[in-house]
Amino acid sequence: MKLLVCVKQVPDLESRFKPDPSGQWYSETDLAFRINEYDDYAVEQAVRLREQLGDAAELTVLSVGPDRVVEVLKKALAMGCDRAVHVQDPAPHLKDPWQIASIIAAYARSQQYDLIFTGFQSQDRGSAQIGPTIAELLGYACTTTLVGFSFADGVVTATRELEGGLKGVVKMKLPALVTCQLGLNVPRYPTLPNIMKAKKKELETVPVANLLQEETRIATESFYAPEKKGGGMVLEGDVTELVNRVYAILKEKTPALRQ
Amino acid sequence: MFKGLDYYDIDKDLNPQSRLVRDTVRDFVEREFIPKVREHYRAGSFPTELIPLMAELGLFGANLTGYELPGLDETSYGLMMQELERGDSGLRSFVSVQGALVMYPIHRFGSEAQKKRWLPPLAHGKAIGCFGLTEPDFGSDPGGMITKAVADGDGYVVSGVKMWITNGSLADVAVVWAKLDGVVRGFLVERGTPGFSANEVTGKMSLRASITSELVLTDARVPKENLLPDAVGLKAALACLNQARYGIAWGAIGAAMACFEEALNYTLERKTFGRAVAGYQLTQEKLVDMATRITTGQLLALQLARLKEEGRLRPAQVSMAKRNNVAMALEVARTTRAMLGANGISDEYQSMRHMCNLESVSTYEGTHDIHTLIIGKDLTGIDALDR
Numbered sequence: 001m002k003l004l005v006c007v008k009q010v011p012d013l014e015s016r017f018k019p020d021p022s023g024q025w026y027s028e029t030d031l032a033f034r035i036n037e038y039d040d041y042a043v044e045q046a047v048r049l050r051e052q053l054g055d056a057a058e059l060t061v062l063s064v065g066p067d068r069v070v071e072v073l074k075k076a077l078a079m080g081c082d083r084a085v086h087v088q089d090p091a092p093h094l095k096d097p098w099q100i101a102s103i104i105a106a107y108a109r110s111q112q113y114d115l116i117f118t119g120f121q122s123q124d125r126g127s128a129q130i131g132p133t134i135a136e137l138l139g140y141a142c143t144t145t146l147v148g149f150s151f152a153d154g155v156v157t158a159t160r161e162l163e164g165g166l167k168g169v170v171k172m173k174l175p176a177l178v179t180c181q182l183g184l185n186v187p188r189y190p191t192l193p194n195i196m197k198a199k200k201k202e203l204e205t206v207p208v209a210n211l212l213q214e215e216t217r218i219a220t221e222s223f224y225a226p227e228k229k230g231g232g233m234v235l236e237g238d239v240t241e242l243v244n245r246v247y248a249i250l251k252e253k254t255p256a257l258r259q
Numbered sequence: 260m261f262k263g264l265d266y267y268d269i270d271k272d273l274n275p276q277s278r279l280v281r282d283t284v285r286d287f288v289e290r291e292f293i294p295k296v297r298e299h300y301r302a303g304s305f306p307t308e309l310i311p312l313m314a315e316l317g318l319f320g321a322n323l324t325g326y327e328l329p330g331l332d333e334t335s336y337g338l339m340m341q342e343l344e345r346g347d348s349g350l351r352s353f354v355s356v357q358g359a360l361v362m363y364p365i366h367r368f369g370s371e372a373q374k375k376r377w378l379p380p381l382a383h384g385k386a387i388g389c390f391g392l393t394e395p396d397f398g399s400d401p402g403g404m405i406t407k408a409v410a411d412g413d414g415y416v417v418s419g420v421k422m423w424i425t426n427g428s429l430a431d432v433a434v435v436w437a438k439l440d441g442v443v444r445g446f447l448v449e450r451g452t453p454g455f456s457a458n459e460v461t462g463k464m465s466l467r468a469s470i471t472s473e474l475v476l477t478d479a480r481v482p483k484e485n486l487l488p489d490a491v492g493l494k495a496a497l498a499c500l501n502q503a504r505y506g507i508a509w510g511a512i513g514a515a516m517a518c519f520e521e522a523l524n525y526t527l528e529r530k531t532f533g534r535a536v537a538g539y540q541l542t543q544e545k546l547v548d549m550a551t552r553i554t555t556g557q558l559l560a561l562q563l564a565r566l567k568e569e570g571r572l573r574p575a576q577v578s579m580a581k582r583n584n585v586a587m588a589l590e591v592a593r594t595t596r597a598m599l600g601a602n603g604i605s606d607e608y609q610s611m612r613h614m615c616n617l618e619s620v621s622t623y624e625g626t627h628d629i630h631t632l633i634i635g636k637d638l639t640g641i642d643a644l645d646r
Contacts, residue, residue: 189315
């Protein structure tokens with residue numbers, strides 16, 4: 001069984017972002033990069049399935065981007081992926097989600113994967129298009145925002161997170177693609193011995209030009225920080241009323257009180 | 260997430276493995292250790308519940324090879340120490356002792372049987388080790404040790420007292436240095452050996468999240484096979500210390516960076532006389548000095564790693580890095596403590612904890628002054644300790 005997990009390297013979201021000189025994306029100066037959080041769940045789930053299937057499975061990790069993305073590929077290899085593919089693209093941010101999905105689909109088509117894992121969205125662009133678009137291009141079944149996953153007898157059973165705290169369970173035959181959400185699992189640490197062992201694993205490099213066949217369909221016009229709004233909200237009144245209002249605000253604006 | 264200080268863009272020169280090792284240990288410290296450190300520091304306890312995870316991560320004996328050990332390169336190993344000590348000097352001490360002072364001597368001076376018996380459980384955290392060289396009356400002058408071993412039948416009878424022993428009360432095996440016929444030798448003394456006990460040192464105002472003990476050996480019988488065959492002479496014990504000092508030179512940078520980050524964030528947020536404290540010249544000078552000294556320490560450690568990797572490292576060079584970087588970190592911690600004003604004395608902040616810890620780090624593994632004399636002798640050819 002052939003498995004693929006797609007990962008993106010994103011900046012630490014606690015960074016201070018500044019537009020780059022072109023005004024179309026953020027400047028990378030002083031940014032620390034790491035694996036996209038949702039892709040970390042995807043890698044963990046793919047590695048768990050690889051362990052479940054044993055040597056009957058091979059797990060490939062793929063990333064599109066400049067040389068720095070080798071770091072997230074190495075991390076995924078250290079977590080348990082068998083081989084890595086680096087699609088070399090010095091400026092993936094200038095491509096739209098359609099192009100990126102087409103690039104990955106072009107590679108995946110040649111490899112005939114049975115099951116593909118991705119994060120449900122990236123933390124920086126957040127388009128949430130890559131996974132479903134790859135599935136569509138390949139003609140695979142697809143389900144998104146997984147918070148539970150199991151595989152038996154050729155069937156994927158996925159628990160999905162729905163709005164309003166509801167959950168749903170779906171079953172899919174292969175070939176299929178799933179996108180992973182927070183709550184699916186707790187990703188393992190890449191251990192020091194596994195980091196060292198990962199040095200010996202295959203890392204294939206593919207120039208993006210070999211896979212890119214599509215024109216851009218969406219062009220980013222500008223990238224900017226919203227204007228700073230004035231100070232916070234000041235609530236006044238008696239305690240019971242204040243508590244109710246704060247509770248309502250927290251419930252509406254934050255995930256803190258959702259179950 | 261902790262970012263550290265990388266003023267000279269050293270990060271880009273590290274290989275991906277080293278960065279991954281650093282980030283793994285950084286994540287571990289951030290997620291598992293930082294939330295607990297205050298509680299353990301107050302209680303005077305080590306978070307032993309983290310030992311299995313530390314073992315799984317491969318932190319023990321990480322730069323040793325064979326016996327399924329990770330065989331990490333020296334830069335990655337150093338970065339691991341840096342991240343651990345960014346958490347707390349006690350955490351780094353635990354890993355230093357287990358790896359550099361227990362697994363290293365067994366790996367380098369032990370018999371094949373000793374290696375097979377001890378290295379796997381020590382690496383897996385199933386056994387904890389400690390290192391007994393210092394005595395109540397012999398610290399900087401370990402050659403004067405009183406602890407003695409006498410051959411007796413098919414073993415040795417060891418007597419003496421060892422003091423300031425990290426992990427002493429937790430240890431399943433102690434690497435004890437004792438004079439046998441006047442020559443310093445290393446012995447593996449196992450927990451439960453009749454005549455051998457460990458008593459925890461209380462009342463410490465430093466390294467509180469670390470266990471420190473006194474080892475008492477009263478005619479403790481050590482079987483013949485527990486003598487480290489190749490550990491002959493004080494130089495064997497000093498070779499272990501050299502490994503540990505290498506880790507300390509890196510570790511101190513972690514403590515300093517933790518404090519620097521605290522000083523920078525605090526002075527940017529805190530306002531006095533109507534503006535951010537960081538806007539004042541006196542504050543900026545302090546921050547600049549800190550950043551410069553940390554960067555200097557990073558470059559020293561990085562070159563030390565290269566020398567060690569290539570096998571051309573001299574002990575006096577390790578002394579220079581330990582001496583400089585620990586003094587640097589102590590100064591950064593003290594300055595940060597002061598910059599935080601009254602808040603600086605609270606354990607809501609970390610600088611005073613690092614400051615107190617670093618007083619020990621400056622003292623153990625060769626005091627600041629002893630390293631001065633080691634380098635002084637190396638430069639002049641004159642041993643200031645010769646009488």
